[in-house]
Amino acid sequence: MKNIFLIIVSLFLLTSCEKEIDLDLDDQSGNIVIEANVTNQPGPYQVKINKSVAFTENNMYPVVSNALVVLSDNTGQTxxxxxxGQGIYQTTTFTAVPGRTYTLKISAEGKEYTATSTMPQPVLLEDLQQDSFMVAGELSYTLLPIFTDPYSLGNRYLFSYRVNNSKKIYEAFSDNVNNGLLNQRPLLLPNDDEDGETEKTKVGDTIYVEMQCIDTNVFTYFSALLQIIDGGGPGGGITPSNPPSNISNGALGYFSAHTVSKLSYVIQ
Structure with missing residues (x-):
């Protein structure tokens, strides 16, 4: 299950106080991999199902095209x-709103998989503020997402962002240190293009930022991914074969019911 995401850890995340997560990186090739998202935006919503491969294999993931996929919520909607096609299953009329708990049930290749996720209340991404600093004699940039964390402890956020049309970068925030306050943690923008998948940030580039309010289990999943690439620093990354999933019966991947707030910014 490598390269589902290109994830970059910021220098600020490397010094965070999140709980360390132990990961088992045994070969999980041939396992079901599920990527499922439900949001507060209009559908359709999609569930992608394929099979994992070993780290030593090429990134060719067999799709699962004959599964039974059922989505429901705690109000009786199902x-x-x-x-x-391509292992992607899609809703037609399903609607999703914050505060509800969603259940995903999948029958595939003789096994049953279930997952639940509760969609948090939305937090608005109000603005983006640019800053810059010197690294090895070169100018690098950050963007500070402007949002106010609710007073209740336990809010979790996933940021995905990209420079122009580059691959997305992911960072996970919690309110353990900044509960109820204006956000003070910036997003570190790429300062090199050596991996061939991101590009060095420069004046005139457009940064597209999506903030998701996620539940605790989804936060744990993405925090584990970030921990795996902790030693690589910005621009590097691998995806572990089995970060702690919220899906039962040994499936890899995640099911996330989350809210979405988006903004873009042109580097000055």
Whole structure:
């Protein structure tokens, strides 16, 4: 299950106080991999199902095209998703709102998998503020997402952002240190293009930022991914074969019910 995401850890995340997560990196090739998202935005929503491969294999993931996928919530809404090709299953009429708990049930290749996720209340991404600093004699940039954390402790955030059309970068925030306050943790923008998948940030580039309010289990999943690439620093990264999933029966991947707030910014 490598390269599902390109994830970059910021210098600020490397010094955070999140709980360390122990990971088992045994070969999990042949396991079901599920990527499922439900948001407060209009559907359709999608569930992607394929199989993992060993770290030593090429990134060719066999798709699972004959699964039974059912999505429901705690109000009685339920829908069986349609397979639209390439292992992607899609809703037709399902609607999602904050505060509800969503359940995903999948029957595939003789096994049953279930997962639940509660969609948090939305937090608005109000603005983005640019800053810069020197690294090895070169100018690097950060963007500070402007949002106010609610007073209740336990809010979790996932940021995905990209420079122009580069691959997305991911960072996970919690409110353990900044509960109820204006956010003070910036997003570190790429300062090199050596990996061939991101590009060095420069004046005139457009940065697209998406802030998700996620539940604790999804935060744990992405925190584990970030921990795996902790030693690589910005620009490096691998995806572990089995970060702690919220899906039962040994499946890899995650199911996330989350809210979405988006902004873009042009580097000055």
């Amino acid at each position: 829908e069986t998703l349609n397979h639209i």
